[in-house]
Amino acid sequence: MARVYNFSAGPAVLPEEVLKEAAADMLDYKGCGMSVMEMSHRSSVFDEIIKTAEKDIRTLVGIPDNYKVLFHQGGGTMQFSAIPLNLKKNGVADYIITGNWAKKAAQEAEKYLKVNRIASSADKNFSYIPDCSDLPIDDDADYVYICENNTIYGTEYWTLPNTKGKDLVADVSSCFLSRPIDVKKYGVVYGGVQKNVGPAGLVIDIIREDLIRDDVPEYTPVLLKWKTQADKDSLYNTPNCWAIYICGLVFKWLLKNGGLTEMDRKNKEKAKLLYDFLDQSKLFKGTVEKKDRSVMNVPFVTGDKDMDAKFVAEATAAGLVNLKGHRTVGGMRASIYNAMPKAGVEKLVGFMEEFEKKNLK
Amino acid sequence: MARVYNFSAGPAVLPEEVLKEAAADMLDYKGCGMSVMEMSHRSSVFDEIIKTAEKDIRTLVGIPDNYKVLFHQGGGTMQFSAIPLNLKKNGVADYIITGNWAKKAAQEAEKYLKVNRIASSADKNFSYIPDCSDLPIDDDADYVYICENNTIYGTEYWTLPNTKGKDLVADVSSCFLSRPIDVKKYGVVYGGVQKNVGPAGLVIDIIREDLIRDDVPEYTPVLLKWKTQADKDSLYNTPNCWAIYICGLVFKWLLKNGGLTEMDRKNKEKAKLLYDFLDQSKLFKGTVEKKDRSVMNVPFVTGDKDMDAKFVAEATAAGLVNLKGHRTVGGMRASIYNAMPKAGVEKLVGFMEEFEKKNLK
Numbered sequence: 001m002a003r004v005y006n007f008s009a010g011p012a013v014l015p016e017e018v019l020k021e022a023a024a025d026m027l028d029y030k031g032c033g034m035s036v037m038e039m040s041h042r043s044s045v046f047d048e049i050i051k052t053a054e055k056d057i058r059t060l061v062g063i064p065d066n067y068k069v070l071f072h073q074g075g076g077t078m079q080f081s082a083i084p085l086n087l088k089k090n091g092v093a094d095y096i097i098t099g100n101w102a103k104k105a106a107q108e109a110e111k112y113l114k115v116n117r118i119a120s121s122a123d124k125n126f127s128y129i130p131d132c133s134d135l136p137i138d139d140d141a142d143y144v145y146i147c148e149n150n151t152i153y154g155t156e157y158w159t160l161p162n163t164k165g166k167d168l169v170a171d172v173s174s175c176f177l178s179r180p181i182d183v184k185k186y187g188v189v190y191g192g193v194q195k196n197v198g199p200a201g202l203v204i205d206i207i208r209e210d211l212i213r214d215d216v217p218e219y220t221p222v223l224l225k226w227k228t229q230a231d232k233d234s235l236y237n238t239p240n241c242w243a244i245y246i247c248g249l250v251f252k253w254l255l256k257n258g259g260l261t262e263m264d265r266k267n268k269e270k271a272k273l274l275y276d277f278l279d280q281s282k283l284f285k286g287t288v289e290k291k292d293r294s295v296m297n298v299p300f301v302t303g304d305k306d307m308d309a310k311f312v313a314e315a316t317a318a319g320l321v322n323l324k325g326h327r328t329v330g331g332m333r334a335s336i337y338n339a340m341p342k343a344g345v346e347k348l349v350g351f352m353e354e355f356e357k358k359n360l361k
Numbered sequence: 362m363a364r365v366y367n368f369s370a371g372p373a374v375l376p377e378e379v380l381k382e383a384a385a386d387m388l389d390y391k392g393c394g395m396s397v398m399e400m401s402h403r404s405s406v407f408d409e410i411i412k413t414a415e416k417d418i419r420t421l422v423g424i425p426d427n428y429k430v431l432f433h434q435g436g437g438t439m440q441f442s443a444i445p446l447n448l449k450k451n452g453v454a455d456y457i458i459t460g461n462w463a464k465k466a467a468q469e470a471e472k473y474l475k476v477n478r479i480a481s482s483a484d485k486n487f488s489y490i491p492d493c494s495d496l497p498i499d500d501d502a503d504y505v506y507i508c509e510n511n512t513i514y515g516t517e518y519w520t521l522p523n524t525k526g527k528d529l530v531a532d533v534s535s536c537f538l539s540r541p542i543d544v545k546k547y548g549v550v551y552g553g554v555q556k557n558v559g560p561a562g563l564v565i566d567i568i569r570e571d572l573i574r575d576d577v578p579e580y581t582p583v584l585l586k587w588k589t590q591a592d593k594d595s596l597y598n599t600p601n602c603w604a605i606y607i608c609g610l611v612f613k614w615l616l617k618n619g620g621l622t623e624m625d626r627k628n629k630e631k632a633k634l635l636y637d638f639l640d641q642s643k644l645f646k647g648t649v650e651k652k653d654r655s656v657m658n659v660p661f662v663t664g665d666k667d668m669d670a671k672f673v674a675e676a677t678a679a680g681l682v683n684l685k686g687h688r689t690v691g692g693m694r695a696s697i698y699n700a701m702p703k704a705g706v707e708k709l710v711g712f713m714e715e716f717e718k719k720n721l722k
Contacts, residue, residue: 011400011402011602014399016388019396022387023387026383027377028364034374037561040371040683073439080583081585085582111580112580199603200601201562201563219473221446221582222441223435223438237437239561241560241561242561242603319394321394322404
């Protein structure tokens with residue numbers, strides 16, 4: 001078996017230890033004689049799995065008691081609809097547009113309420129985070145929405161917007177569990193797990209309890225009403241049991257490895273290796289304003305499409321895979337999530353150095 | 362490793378061969394250096410997985426070209442909302458109520474259109490399928506809805522309703538791929554895979570193309586509009602990649618083992634073992650009208666709660682697990698899906714015989 005270094009933006013690399021444990025327990029989970037995929041979601045064995053997963057993510061993130069943790073299907077995209085459906089009161093919401101996902105969330109919200117796009121970095125192809133210290137927040141805004149880390153463009157909010165007292169809703173899919181956050185600053189924090197946490201098909205919502213309401217629009221589908229799952233501890237219907245199980249193993253791995261503080265240190269160390277190289281390189285350059293650089297997703301270009309393609313092809317051959325950038329930015333992108341070891345980034349930087357030597361005229 | 366015989370109603374037993382292959386490929390899927398859980402849903406490797414899965418289910422079921430196959434998240438429950446949202450035209454639908462799931466589907470549909478409950482077997486605790494040869498189908502009915510196999514009550518339609526020309530929509534979750542069906546008789550056939558096909562978190566819709574429309578109500582969430590996924594071959598957003606992969610392995614297993622015709626033969630043979638025993642037993646009896654008995658889910662009772670509990674406890678100790686019946690029927694239920702070997706049913710029947718000898722006064 002030859003594992004590669006996988007820089008995919010998501011679904012993405014998972015800890016090898018977790019994969020090994022899942023493989024070992026595949027036919028007989030802890031002596032119960034069956035796979036996690038074969039057990040009833042109402043069984044005591046699965047109950048232990050989902051309850052432990054919730055307990056562990058509460059410990060990891062430091063989730064206050066007045067916030068619910070919900071395990072939903074449908075990914076971030078389903079929550080683009082659920083958010084306005086559940087939070088609509090005055091019928092207005094403020095969205096800050098820092099990339100594709102914030103744009104899609106705003107488009108979907110427009111089905112249900114008036115959307116103000118109060119700031120945007122579209123003018124420079126989303127290569128920065130706008131100043132959000134004094135935005136024209138609507139007096140009636142039911143919430144202020146951000147996408148906290150922008151996977152495609154490689155930007156990350158290092159200061160949360162001043163929402164002037166309105167509830168902040170943040171899509172943290174691509175920085176989920178990458179560093180400590182202060183949950184109290186948010187009304188809703190949610191993330192698709194398939195980037196930094198687990199396999200695709202699960203989104204975790206952390207929601208302040210008073211925002212889980214019964215008076216949603218009557219056309220709200222039963223599973224999009226947060227209260228449906230909140231009242232049933234995410235077991236109103238059969239959940240994505242396998243994804244909850246794998247995420248639970250990842251939570252244990254994070255706890256064992258120093259939690260989010262240590263993850264933050266390691267992630268910044270990995271990102272610094274790459275950014276420091278880019279800042280002195282004569283062939284490669286980063287595409288994002290320095291102050292807004294993501295620690296998770298690092299886009300870079302040579303400025304020459306053929307050279308970019310050559311780099312991606314040679315890197316792939318060297319076992320550094322999924323480095324092709326998103327078409328809207330071009331070039332390359334290295335996603336260096338929690339489970340990417342430092343050795344993977346070191347190998348990438350070493351490879352870039354060699355490539356530069358050979359290809360810089 | 363000691364595998365049990367798992368009679369769970371769902372999530373449920375999967376073929377051991379499939380679990381072994383998934384475990385073996387966990388860290389390195391076919392030499393690509395990563396797990397299926399770690400690969401981009403846009404990668405060529407995953408593209409091959411999802412395309413092959415679709416091709417194989419088309420072969421297995423004999424799905425005509427004018428039907429789309431869609432892989433959705435959210436389970437059957439999400440489709441309870443999607444069905445009226447996508448099929449609403451005149452604003453009326455006819456539902457046949459044969460158990461909990463049909464009841465829930467009808468309740469949800471009432472948010473979106475007028476629901477006629479044109480037949481029901483509630484009068485006898487859903488222990489039979491009503492005569493559906495001449496029901497009062499509404500002239501304006503946008504569709505007629507059934508739940509084709511009722512997991513909780515153990516009934517199955519052996520004759521489809523006469524819909525008088527209206528489109529039939531069938532939830533086949535608990536009989537999905539258990540026997541050949543004639544897709545042309547349905548407008549929509551859909552099933553959560555977690556009973557007879559794969560791990561929880563995936564529902565497969567087989568939909569006649571003309572029923573996939575653009576003019577759905579404007580408040581329809583983007584992922585509940587079938588056209589969203591139909592236009593993108595189920596990759597509008599990140600799907601439940603792992604579940605699609607496992608279902609794909611199950612499809613291969615079914616094809617290798619004679620397809621749905623052979624599955625039908627084996628399933629009927631297994632069910633006959635159990636029903637024949639029940640019909641002559643002086644301790645146990647089936648709860649369903651003979652003509653409507655399910656081949657997948659077999660509920661039975663002793664008529665004595667303490668005796669039922671004793672049976673379940675002793676069976677569990679003997680490695681025959683998850684036999685406790687649903688609270689609405691009581692007693693026991695043996696779910697004997699495709700992946701339950703004949704040896705498992707033989708062992709159960711043998712155990713029941715022994716138990717009867719010891720406990721019949």
